[in-house]
Structure formats: C-alpha cells, structure tokens
Amino acid sequence: MDSSASSESLKSLLEGLIFTSGEEGLTLLQLQSVLDWCERSTLVSTLEEMKHDCLSEDRGIELVRYGGCWKYVAKEPIYPFAQKLYSKIRSSALSAPAMEVLSLVAYRQPITRVQIDEIRGVSSDMMLKKLQARGLVETCGHLDAIGRPLLYQVTPAFYDTFGIESLGDLPEVELGEMQSSLFDEVEES
Amino acid sequence: MEFKVCLDQFEGPLDLMLHLVRSSKLDLFELNLDILAAQYCDYIHQALSLALDVSSEYLVEFATLLEYKSKKLLPRPEVIEPDEEGYVEDPAQKLARRLREYEKCKAQSEAIAKLARDRAMKLGREPSSRIEEWQNTPSYDEKLSISPDALSKAFVRVLRRYQLIQPYQTKVEVKELSIETRMAQILNMECFSETPVRFERLLEDIHTLHEAVVTFLAVLELVHEGAAGVYLDQENGKDDIWIHQLPVNH
Incomplete structure (x- = not known):
C-alpha cells in the first residue's frame, strides 16, 4: 500500500470507504484499521475538512458523524424529492x-x-x-x-x-x- | 369555571396539572395549591361523573389533593418545628417541584423530538432491500391481470375459509308427535285395513326414532282399545309383526 499517499488521495480513500458502508457508517477505529499509516489525528482533521467541504460545496450529500460513526447522508433539501420517488419512505415516528x-x-x-x-x-x-x-x-x-x-x-x-x-x-x-x-x-x- | 373534560389528551396527572397551572396562569414558583387542587378535583369529579375511565394514576393525585384540601379545613395547632418550618412538609412546594421537573422533561422530549425530525430529513444510503421496499408503489387503479381460473380458485378458498370461520349452526327441533295424533293417523292410513299389513308399512312416513317409538306406542294403544289386531309371524325364522284393523263395533 502506498504509504506516501497525499492528503488529496486520503480524502478520496475515506470518501470511497465511507460510501461503501452505506447506512451503517464507519467508526474512526474501522477507518484507521485500513488506513494504518495515518495518525488518528490526521484522519479526524481530514474527515472534519471533508465534512466542511460537503457543506460549503454545491453537493447533495453531506458527511456526518452520529454516535461515532461517519457516513454520508442526503442533504435536507433532497428529502421532499425522495419522498416523491419512494412511496413509503419513513418508519413510524415515536409517540x-x-x-x-x-x-x-x-x-x-x-x-x-x-x-x-x-x-x-x-x-x-x-x-x-x-x-x-x-x-x-x-x-x-x-x-x-x-x-x-x-x-x-x-x-x-x-x-x-x-x-x-x-x-x-x-x-x-x-x-x-x-x-x-x-x-x-x-x-x- | 368551565372545563372541557378530556383526559385522553394528557399523558398523566402531572400533565393535566401543568395544563391547569398554565390555563389559570398560576406561578410554578409560588404555586397556589388551593386553586390548583380545587381545579384538579373539579376536573376529576367531572370526568368521573361522565363515567369516563379515569386511570389510577389520576386518582392517586386526586386523593393526595383531597387530603390536602381536607386538612386545610381542620383547625391546626401551630406546632411547627423551628428549623424545619414547613420546608419538608409543604405539599405546595413538593408538588411545584414535581411539576417543574415534569415540565423540564416535556421540554426536553420536545427538544429531542425536533432533533429526530431534523435527522429524519437526511436520508442515508439505505440497504438496497429497503430501497426496493420503498419503491414498491402500490397502484390501485391498475387493471387486474389474473386469470378467471385463479380468481375462481381464490373465491373457493374464501368460501372454505368462511365456512371454517362460521360456526356450524344447527337447530334441534323436536317435532312433538303425540300418541293420540299418531293413532288417528294410523286409522286413516290406506294400508291399514282388515287385511293384515307389516308393522314396517306404518313406519313409511316417519323419519326419526322418536316418531317410530310413538308409532309403536300408538299401535299398542290401538290394540289395547280393540281397534287393531296384531300377531307375530315367526315361521321360517322371520320376525314379522302383522297388523290389521278390527271392526270398531265389535
């Protein structure tokens, strides 16, 4: 594995990996176990950067961390359109x-x-x-x-x-x- | 003071009290328990008089407030401990504290409900099975594309299930055939004459054991009255009963 990967390719690696995990998301630990040449702090800062990029750029997805799991979700403005696309989109809300x-x-x-x-x-x-x-x-x-x-x-x-x-x-x-x-x-x- | 009594909209007695506090603009920090207790008791009284099902949680608080109200009616000797000074005992403060706690809980639950709503707007990449499920749009105006055969089979299944569901209903009817009626019937029978007939012939128009028994008894009665003669033919191993009419005026 190319341990001299630049910051740019680290972003793409992370993006690809998180994309594959889908709804589940990946923890920092899981990411680090694959990208073992990276410091944890580097990973965190890169992820934060990516998160920021998503928000500022003209993109339909954003990178989020919920309960320690990183994953991609569709941005809020997507929801009404997805609702038209999929008939039964939501599970029941809590009483x-x-x-x-x-x-x-x-x-x-x-x-x-x-x-x-x-x-x-x-x-x-x-x-x-x-x-x-x-x-x-x-x-x-x-x-x-x-x-x-x-x-x-x-x-x-x-x-x-x-x-x-x-x-x-x-x-x-x-x-x-x-x-x-x-x-x-x-x-x- | 008018209330619309409806307990269903409240999550419990504390929710109801909180509602009463708000609607009569009581101060949760200087809680006037007299007003609140009166309103709460009125409310529960009304609910009970409407025969609504008031769950036990409401009644517990109801009883506590009633106790408070009845204590207020009694003259009380002033024997308050110097340092405790009603701090522990004061039910108004105790209730106010509970209400504030519950109010906080409600506010927090609304806050996290908002979080959940916001989060629900951000869709993740769901497992593909889920996507398929979502995409499965039920269309009710589409024409049915099934063969008449399948339809008829389905109909048979429905009928069979219906039969299984329906309890098998039957009525037990005892047709009360009296011996007297049967005697008259026998006398009117064409086959019953002075020429002997087998007993079985008299049973041709009957369907139940009960009627057979009645017929037999009727024959015995006719014999007894002398209207019929009877003999048993046991020749050649037969067990035939022969019956014939006897002249009435004999």
Missing part, C-alpha cells in the same frame, strides 16, 4: 409518551424505571419495553439499591436516530434560571 421516556433516559442516564415513573407520574413500563424493542434503549446493569433495579441507557442507534455525536449535543432546555434562584431562596429561608 409523545415514548419521546418523554426516551428524553428522560437520554438526559439522565443511567436511570431506573421507578425514577422515570416518578417524574412522569404514570407508569412507563410498556414504553420502556417498546423503546427496547425499537433498539433505542438498553439496560446497563443494576442500581446498587434495594431490589437491585435495572438501569437504562440509550443505544448507539439513538445517536443515529437523533443525529447527534454524543449526549453532550442534546439541546439545553432553558427553564433553569429562575429555578436556581428559587432553590437559593428556599435554602436561605
């Missing part, structure tokens, strides 16, 4: 209760079912089972408490479905300001 449970797991993981129930005020047992069946939520051991309840966390598929790299990308919800001042008040009084 509002399912989204509530999922958001609790995502923002507060690892979390037990009882903790979820307490916040929602209703039983979430079925919802958790459905989310597990859809592969968005998984168990990750037991809480060290009475009854050793199961702990739940989101799966890699979650990152892809929601288009984020890590849980740090979850949007901040602004309800916080007044809340903190209130708590100060309470503690003072």
Whole structure:
C-alpha cells in the first residue's frame, strides 16, 4: 500500500470507504484499521475538512458523524424529492409518551424505571419495553439499591436516530434560571 | 369555571396539572395549591361523573389533593418545628417541584423530538432491500391481470375459509308427535285395513326414532282399545309383526 499517499488521495480513500458502508457508517477505529499509516489525528482533521467541504460545496450529500460513526447522508433539501420517488419512505415516528421516556433516559442516564415513573407520574413500563424493542434503549446493569433495579441507557442507534455525536449535543432546555434562584431562596429561608 | 373534560389528551396527572397551572396562569414558583387542587378535583369529579375511565394514576393525585384540601379545613395547632418550618412538609412546594421537573422533561422530549425530525430529513444510503421496499408503489387503479381460473380458485378458498370461520349452526327441533295424533293417523292410513299389513308399512312416513317409538306406542294403544289386531309371524325364522284393523263395533 502506498504509504506516501497525499492528503488529496486520503480524502478520496475515506470518501470511497465511507460510501461503501452505506447506512451503517464507519467508526474512526474501522477507518484507521485500513488506513494504518495515518495518525488518528490526521484522519479526524481530514474527515472534519471533508465534512466542511460537503457543506460549503454545491453537493447533495453531506458527511456526518452520529454516535461515532461517519457516513454520508442526503442533504435536507433532497428529502421532499425522495419522498416523491419512494412511496413509503419513513418508519413510524415515536409517540409523545415514548419521546418523554426516551428524553428522560437520554438526559439522565443511567436511570431506573421507578425514577422515570416518578417524574412522569404514570407508569412507563410498556414504553420502556417498546423503546427496547425499537433498539433505542438498553439496560446497563443494576442500581446498587434495594431490589437491585435495572438501569437504562440509550443505544448507539439513538445517536443515529437523533443525529447527534454524543449526549453532550442534546439541546439545553432553558427553564433553569429562575429555578436556581428559587432553590437559593428556599435554602436561605 | 368551565372545563372541557378530556383526559385522553394528557399523558398523566402531572400533565393535566401543568395544563391547569398554565390555563389559570398560576406561578410554578409560588404555586397556589388551593386553586390548583380545587381545579384538579373539579376536573376529576367531572370526568368521573361522565363515567369516563379515569386511570389510577389520576386518582392517586386526586386523593393526595383531597387530603390536602381536607386538612386545610381542620383547625391546626401551630406546632411547627423551628428549623424545619414547613420546608419538608409543604405539599405546595413538593408538588411545584414535581411539576417543574415534569415540565423540564416535556421540554426536553420536545427538544429531542425536533432533533429526530431534523435527522429524519437526511436520508442515508439505505440497504438496497429497503430501497426496493420503498419503491414498491402500490397502484390501485391498475387493471387486474389474473386469470378467471385463479380468481375462481381464490373465491373457493374464501368460501372454505368462511365456512371454517362460521360456526356450524344447527337447530334441534323436536317435532312433538303425540300418541293420540299418531293413532288417528294410523286409522286413516290406506294400508291399514282388515287385511293384515307389516308393522314396517306404518313406519313409511316417519323419519326419526322418536316418531317410530310413538308409532309403536300408538299401535299398542290401538290394540289395547280393540281397534287393531296384531300377531307375530315367526315361521321360517322371520320376525314379522302383522297388523290389521278390527271392526270398531265389535
């Protein structure tokens, strides 16, 4: 293998490899195992560059990293046209209760079912089972408490479905300001 | 105060309370539990009076709020611990905290729902089997291109399935043939005369065991009344019963 590959050909190698992986995408580790003459940092910077190129150039696809997997997706303006082309393009969306449970797991993981129930005020047992069946939520051991309840966390598929790299990308919800001042008040009084 | 009672639109009691807080412009940080409790209880009362199915989660909160309201009615001796000062006990604060927590949860769930919607707009390169599935446009106005034979076979299958699904229905009817009626019938029979006939001849117009029994009993009755004579022919290994009419005025 030509270890003196220029930056330009590294781009084309990466592009080709990621293209072949399709919907699944490739992790940095997988890419590095093939392109073993490259530093990981070089790969990352090249990928970031490619991502930037896609966005700025007049192209229909973009390079994304969801949950650590790099892959190509069609840009958003493509969607309405694809919708005309393919009749049944989307799988069913999540219901509002399912989204509530999922958001609790995502923002507060690892979390037990009882903790979820307490916040929602209703039983979430079925919802958790459905989310597990859809592969968005998984168990990750037991809480060290009475009854050793199961702990739940989101799966890699979650990152892809929601288009984020890590849980740090979850949007901040602004309800916080007044809340903190209130708590100060309470503690003072 | 007027409510449109519809519990289905809420995810649970907290969602309902949050809705009540918003619609009556209550402050979640200085929660007036009296107003909220009154509204919540009204709401649940209405739902119950409409015989709606109120799930237990709503009733738990309902009971808690009722307890709160009834406690307010009782005169309470002021024995508040100096340092706790209602901090732990205050149900309004406790509920407000839960409501804020739930509100946050709702906001977060809406936030990630938006993420999912945005993400769904960016199509990946799906496995080709998926693409095929997508492309498979069902067209309902296309003409059917199947042979009449296939159609008729399908129809037979439908009928067979229909038979399997339909429980086999039958009615049991007991035609109550009384001995008296049968006696009259026998007397009216053409074959029943002074010339002896075999018993079997009298059974020609009947179909059930019940009727055969009745006929037999009718014959016995006729013999008893002296209207018929009967003898058994056991010659040559036969078991024939012969019946003949006897003159009535004998």
